[in-house]
Amino acid sequence: MVKATHEASHRLFHDHPEALAPVFEALGLPPPSKGDFDELSPDATEIRPMERRVDTVLRFAPDMGENFVLALESQTKKDPDKARSWAYYVAYLCAKYDLPVVLVAVCRDRATAQWATGPFELVEVGLESTPTRENWRKLMQNAVTHFPGHRTLFEEKYLEGKAEGEARGEAKGVLRVLEVRGLVITDAVRERIVTCSDLTLLHDWLDRAGTVERAEDLFTPGTIATELPKN
Structure with missing residues (x-):
């Protein structure tokens, strides 16, 4: 059962998306206004009988600049299974809306927030000590992210x-x-x-x-x- 604290954590941004200003600052973008957002369906369910729902999904569509999707997830504690869920949400929303996706974990304490920053390993299991494992790590080090503000957030x-x-x-x-x-x-x-x-x-x-x-x-x-x- 979804608790009130869980709902409150992400509904704030649903009703007042301009409160996401710190996220935009971290991305190197100017503060947003409420009119820049429109609500999208949080339903990430496939045809198969497996329901997945993102807490809140918003599309940032300013008059000038790049559009992208914000997926907001309320996280009250560490959850090892979230790495797979979040990876799925980002991939699904990117495919569905053909836009870059930024997932924001809204945490209630510093320890959970530090955990939520990752990194999460989803592919190295099974590679053991083979050369493929090292090749994968090198590829990840050289990977280029394409969401708005990535140069400010990472490269700089x-x-x-x-x-x-x-x-x-x-x-x-x-x-x-x-x-x-x-x-x-x-x-x-x-x-x-x-x-x-x-x-x-x-x-x-x-x-x-x-x-x-x-x-x-x-x-x-x-x-x-x-x-x-x-x-």
């Missing part, structure tokens, strides 16, 4: 994380060179180095870290560095 976040990781590595390198040379590193100097995200500037500091007389000279353009003694 990935590149941001990659750049941040490179910057942290360069900053550690600069500090290590200064420490090995026995130069005094004040808290202000250390903070400036570790908070810098400009890779070009960090590369320059790393080059200069081996020759400057003081750690502070890293930040002074035109400072004459001490020439290293020749062997």
Whole structure:
């Protein structure tokens, strides 16, 4: 029996789809208005005697921009079977309406929300340790998603994380060179180095870290560095 809390979790978006603004922000899209949506049937039943229903299904159809389908699922707890159901819903709705589909799990607690973000493995079982398993993983790493905002949601976040990781590595390198040379590193100097995200500037500091007389000279353009003694 469907509980009231379950119904309330997704009916909110059925009656007030503009409340989906945080989802659109995550997709890199402008906030929607209520007039951009129209209700679709949540029935995902096939001819076979197996009934499947999505909690709420909406079509986003703005005057300008891409149309897509939003499938809203109320989730109160972890459910291992949902991975298969959600995969089916997305595939079914995409085939039925010939539009990209975004499935949004509406969760009542952080633990369930973290679980609902996935990833869910539906195909690797049975591949064992064969080369096919590794080939599948490589294909999934290179897969391109096509729903609106995918570049903002995935690609940009990935590149941001990659750049941040490179910057942290360069900053550690600069500090290590200064420490090995026995130069005094004040808290202000250390903070400036570790908070810098400009890779070009960090590369320059790393080059200069081996020759400057003081750690502070890293930040002074035109400072004459001490020439290293020749062997």
